[in-house]
Amino acid sequence: MTRELPAEVTIDHTDGLSRVAGASYNRARTINLRFIELPSGQGYLVQAWGTAFPEDGGGGYQGRLLRPVEDVNASIDVLRKAWQSSVIEHKYADPDTKRIHHPFADGWNLASRALLDRVALPLARAGYNTFKLLFGGRDEGLQTIRALLLAALCRGANVISIESDTLMVPWGMLYTAPVGEPAYPAENSWSFDGFWGYRHVIEHTFTRIGDFDSRIHLDDRQVVVGLNMDHNVDQQYPRTPYIAPIIDFFTERAKVVLRRNKNELADAFQDPLFPDHITFFGCHGKVAAFENPYLQLGDSEKIYGADILAWLADAPLATRPFVFVGACQGGQVCSAFYSAFGKALLNNGARCLIGPQVDLPPAFACEYSRRLFTDFLEPGAKLGDIVRSLARTFVDEHSNPLGLMFSLYRGMDVHLWTQ
Structure with a gap:
């Protein structure tokens, strides 16, 4: 004789059997960074976690970016202006017609690697300078985060989430040199692989919201x-x-x-x-x-x-x-x-x-x-x-x-x- 055992569902992780219990549609992040603005605009508390920051028993990774918020924002504006002037506003005069051309604004398929390399070097330098301003300084905690971050970025592609409600950075434009290249981009010693948006998958996130579904x-x-x-x-x-x-x-x-x-x-x-x-x-x-x-x-x-x-x-x-x-x-x-x-x-x-x-x-x-x-x-x-x-x-x-x-x-x- 078959007996039916009484059962009562108290928690249903399948949404009424419409999905597989426990299924995740989100990948693990290798790098998580959080910037929390300090009182009176003195700078930011920086927290880091993920597989790029190994668990060594010493606790979480945390440091302080001790630069006035207005100075940080000014440096970010310099980065954007470098892109605006070097790329969007780049122009030349046709020697025959004398007509002014803006190659990056007039079309999308340029087929000129020499032109690309010429305009990209100042972009790499501006991206590197912004990285240094965001992760540089004498704070020991921030120095540790920077060292581990650079090591992870050089090793290969990462999945990066940066959380802040106030610090807005064009993260894809930051530049950190790949292995074998000098930290500061130089003629013939830089590559697009150093741009964060070229090598890594990046998102900017904000204070956690409930019930988010990708x-x-x-x-x-x-x-x-x-x-x-x-x-x-x-x-x-x-x-x-x-x-x-x-x-x-x-x-x-x-x-x-x-x-x-x-x-x-x-x-x-x-x-x-x-x-x-x-x-x-x-x-x-x-x-x-x-x-x-x-x-x-x-x-x-x-x-x-x-x-x-x-x-x-x-x-x-x-x-x-x-x-x-x-x-x-x-x-x-x-x-x-x-x-x-x-x-x-x-x-x-x-x-x-x-x-x-x-x-x-x-x-x-x-x-x-x-x-x-x-x-x-x-x-x-x-x-x-x-x-x-x-x-x-x-x-x-x-x-x-x-x-x-x-x-x-x-x-x-x-x-x-x-x-």
């Missing part, structure tokens, strides 16, 4: 893409159209919701049935010294971070979308732009965000967007791997360093999930 669930296997677009961009840059090609790209591959003005965006963000799995901004953006940063769609109405906070005050974005910011002149996602838009979105439902660190040329924006989403629309493809792969591809195959200027926020393991 999977974007597609119940009916159809991706919904919200395109928040400004067609005026193509009128301003008719030789390198960006908006129309991206609309065509997504229309062929997903269900598209097109929003052309501020009112349509406001209605969408306040709709309990907000549909986006991917929220894409292709528009004008502005970060100015004496005005709050803003975005503009086709109606040219300014969209401030305060608008987004108001629209999402009652409820977050229900689908927790992946947000891509492809705003021309909308660089500086960290600092002023991040504070206005990135933080507002990530704290109110956005699952992750990608944005540029310097001005985004439309030609490159278009090609980068198409390649990133061609890969991401394949279920299971993880965002962090795609970002690193694109950085390498543009350097290796197209002599273009601009793939390194995109930063990924809280989302290296984010992917589409159809099961």
